[in-house]
Amino acid sequence: MLCGKALLDTHTKVNKEDKDGVGDICIWGRNIFMGYLNNKEGTKDKIDSLGWMHTGDLGFLDDNNFLYIMGNVHDIITLSSGEKINPSPIEEWVRTLIPIVHYAVLVGQYEPYLCALLTLKCQVNEETGEPQDALTNEAVAFCRQLKSHSTRLSDIINNQDPIVTKFISEAINTINREATSESTKIVKWVILDTDFSISAGELGATMKLKRGVVAKMYQPEIEKFYKDD
Structure with missing residues (x-):
């Protein structure tokens, strides 16, 4: 995600860059907060002795010093x-x-390889915010392009729609062919039987994914990926 350049009299840098130039984003200037009130330890964890605030985000600066955010340090998956x-x-x-x-969540913490939990784009109950079984018009239209007649999530899960299953499988294979290493390939994937929502707890108030919650809620699906290894 492109964020732009630093404001006047502020500075941005990237620490601990990997081979792709992605690292920890740090910012400095009067635009950052001075610290947590009466919490020296918390402040020390966030702002170093030189006044650099460690945002917790991952990203890189291009040749023109435009900042791109690529994720968050708390989202990092450490394989076995x-x-x-x-x-x-x-x-x-x-x-x-x-x-x-709609959502793709990679899993594999302390496991030998990556797997993916997928949700499909489903209609939402306007009163409760709960995802429905019916696919969105956009998703149905895409199924029609594939020559699939599916209109509901229940038409697709558990490999019930071979056309959609084949398309997803081929797309994952394409991603794997372009992977930077064997470790970044998606070995297994599954379509979940519901989309994520705020009401169910997988999403926060700003629609941000709660990875820890997802990992707990879908632990059986995750364990199934690795139980035969």
Whole structure:
């Protein structure tokens, strides 16, 4: 996500860059907060001795000093090999190549490889905010392009629609062919039987994904990925 350039008399830098130039985003200037009230330890964790605020976001600066945010340090997945994976760019690539996917969540903390939980774009109850079984008009239209007659999530889950299953599988294969390493490939995936929502707890008030909550709620699905290894 492109954020732009630093404001006048403020500074932005990226620490601990990986081979792709992505690292921890730090900012400095009068635009940042002075610290947590009566909380020296909390302030010390957030702002270093030189006044740099460690945002917790991951990103990079291009040749023109435009800042791009690529994820958050708290989202990093550490595989059993010790390799650390930033899931955000991969998840964005999944959503781009598979237009009917609403949320893609990579999992694999302390496991040997990555897997993906997928939700499809479903209609929402306007009164309760709960996702419905019916797919959105956009998703139905895309299914029609594939020559699929599915109109509901229940038509697709558990591999009930071979056309949609094949399309998703081929898209994941495309992503894997372009992966930067074996560790960043998606080995297994599953379509969940509901989309995420605020009311169910997977999303926060600003629609931000709660990865920890998702991991707990869908622990059986995650364990199934690895139980036969």
